[in-house]
Amino acid sequence: MGLFNRWKPKGKMYSLKCTQCGAGFLSSYSLEAPICPKCLQKTKSLDSTIDHDRTCSKCGATGVIYGKDQCHSCYFGFRKQ
Incomplete structure (x- = not known):
């Protein structure tokens, strides 16, 4: 019995689809315009360029x-x- 077999997230988890690339990801927030962490990082790097x-x-x-x-x-x- 491992640690991850017993771990469960607190609260609700939402399965979302990224509006930029279409990839699915999990979030603990219900977002109106979901964006995956990979696309979010690309957007952040463009804003600092x-x-x-x-x-x-x-x-x-x-x-x-x-x-x-x-x-x-x-x-x-x-x-x-």
Whole structure:
């Protein structure tokens, strides 16, 4: 009798299908727009990637967040208006 044979999750578990890739995964939350951990990690890495060829539309600094038109400071509101 192993440890994992006796382990049971507390609360409900939901079987969900990722809206990005279609893979199935388990979650303890009932999500409206489920996204699997693999696709979530890809999305996080794209948000932290900087495109140095473009300039910010607010302040004009070079280096914007990939897929956006603002730099980190303007996008997250670190610069004072």
